[in-house]
Ligand SMILES: Nc1nc2c(c(=O)[nH]1)N[C@H]1C(S)=C(S)[C@@H](COP(=O)(O)O)O[C@H]1N2
């Protein structure tokens with residue numbers, strides 16, 4: 001059973017919540033030693049940054065919208081429910097295992113990982129396949145840095161990610177007839193995984209991730225539909241052949257393995273040409289590769305994007 005609906009089915013919230021407008025040059029934030037350390041979480045005590053100014057800034061979606069309107073089917077298919085149901089979700093201790101076709105298999109906790117690879121801020125557009133979008137100031141580490149740390153082999157062709165399986169904590173994992181099969185799994189081709197845009201996020205708005213957004217660590221792939229950005233990851237496994245992908249396996253005609261944002265390739269049940277930013281009444285045009293064409297188009301040069309959607 002598919003419960004995914006087009007966003008336009010829903011009543012738009014007329015609340016305008018542009019807390020602040022930040023300037024950015026593309027997505028890269030300039031890291032400076034002189035900048036003020038982020039307050040609050042000890043996790044980010046060492047992280048300091050300064051927003052690089054330029055024109056063409058993206059308007060950030062409010063913290064409130066990002067943390068209360070969520071797709072997290074392990075909790076519920078209802079978008080408002082995860083924030084409520086995830087209140088007691090345990091993110092400590094948490095270990096992330098990296099294995100399969102790597103030179104060095106490791107199991108790390110998040111603090112160890114952040115000591116190895118310092119976190120940075122990235123402001124990215126995020127587009128759900130359902131037709132809503134947001135702009136998020138993520139805090140995270142490039143997946144490429146993690147993969148370089150464990151070392152690739154000639155057999156490292158795909159990367160698979162798995163969400164925690166814990167029916168005690170995830171209500172939907174206790175249901176016999178659920179919506180999707182758990183654990184949630186996603187995959188990337190190795191060049192996609194190594195692309196500098198691909199981020200393992202541990203925070204947003206300078207704060208540690210809340211459970212509803214995929215704490216303590218989740219993937220963010222800004223040029224792909226949101227379902228590729230798997231939450232609450234416990235394992236990363238390198239493979240020689242194409243990996244599992246939960247939504248793709250569940251409905252292959254509706255959700256591709258690539259799932260690249262593409263306004264010219266419609267979902268069988270709705271158009272993908274436009275999107276509604278959270279907190280806005282009016283829709284806007286969806287951009288090719290969600291606006292990251294310059295950074296990612298080269299990876300799909302010889303591919304028919306209608307066939308491999
Ligand atoms: N484990 C897991 N990861 C997931 C999902 C999910 O249901 N379970 N939903 C995906 C979908 S469809 C979207 S749009 C994004 C939503 O992320 P957000 O709640 O932080 O906005 O998470 C993705 N990652």
Ligand SMILES: [Mo]
Nearest residue numbers: 128129226227
């Ligand atoms: Mo989504």
